[in-house]
Amino acid sequence: MEEGQAPDADGDGVDETSSQQQPQKKKGSFWKELPILLGVAILVAIVVRTWVVQTYYIPSGSMENTLELNDRVLVNKLVYNFSDPERGEIVVFTAPVSWRSDPDEDEFIKRVIAVGGDHVVCCDDDGRITVNGEALEEDDYLYVNPLTGEQDVPSLDAFDVVVPADRLWVMGDHRQASGDSRERYIREGGDVEAATIETDAVIGKAFVLFWPVGHGTWFSIPGTFEDVPPPS
Structure with a gap:
């Protein structure tokens, strides 16, 4: 054994x-x-x-009603390695220093209204922003006051701008409470460079609102941007 x-x-x-x-x-x-x-x-x-996906919380009301205060979104940080930002997309970007009321708050979230080469104007006879001559119908995302039911106008200020190459014209959905390209254009006396952001400053595209659960939704490009022609 x-x-x-x-x-x-x-x-x-x-x-x-x-x-x-x-x-x-x-x-x-x-x-x-x-x-x-x-x-x-x-x-x-x-x-x-x-490098791929990051969560962000919404610290202000500049994108209401699309994004409410303290909402959480997922941002695709990889997508713009293979393509450029498109009109209508919601993007997170590193804001120019002149845009920041607090130097530590350097990441903003806005909607892309126009890209490099686009001619963006406010406003036409019906009070709408036009891009390359096409009027934007923005009812799907412009802020609506929940108490009065009144909707923000596309802009309280006039502008007529050709967006420089490799730059973006961005605006918040709550136009009257957003520090964005329109607001900077007026403050900087019509300086287009100061009113736009570099495409390289874009961190990623917000693609889903995941918190709170009851408010969750996937983000898509509003249909009105499909009719915008390329810049001439």
């Missing part, structure tokens, strides 16, 4: 040593692997947050 074996009831040898040690070996292996698994999970989370 080999060492470490004892006869069972039928007289056959059973390796008690290996049967007792095997569970301990598996248990020890799990605890050794756990730090590695945790490290990999943390690394993946960091990579995803840095």
Whole structure:
């Protein structure tokens, strides 16, 4: 009979040593692997947050009613590595220093109204913003006061601008409470560069509102932008 074996009831040898040690070996292996698994999970989370998807909360009312105060959105940070921002998309960007009331608040969220080369004007005879001669019907997203039912006008200020190449004209959906391209254009005395943001400043595209759950929705480009022709 080999060492470490004892006869069972039928007289056959059973390796008690290996049967007792095997569970301990598996248990020890799990605890050794756990730090590695945790490290990999943390690394993946960091990579995803840095380069792929990140959550953002909404700190102001500049995008109401589309985005309410303290809403949470998911932002795709990878998409603009393969394409440029499009009219109608909601984007997060690093704001120029002159746009910030608080130097620490450097990331803004707005809607892209016009891209490089576009001719954006306010307003036509019906009070609508036009892009390359096409009037925008903005009822789907412009702010509506929940108490009075009154909707924001597209702009209280007139402007007539050709957006420089590789720059964006962005506006909040709550026009009367948004520090955006229109507001900067007026403040900076008609300086188009100061009123627009670089496409390279865009961090990513907001694609879903996930919190609060009852307010959750996917973001799509409003249909009115489909009729905007390319810049001439």
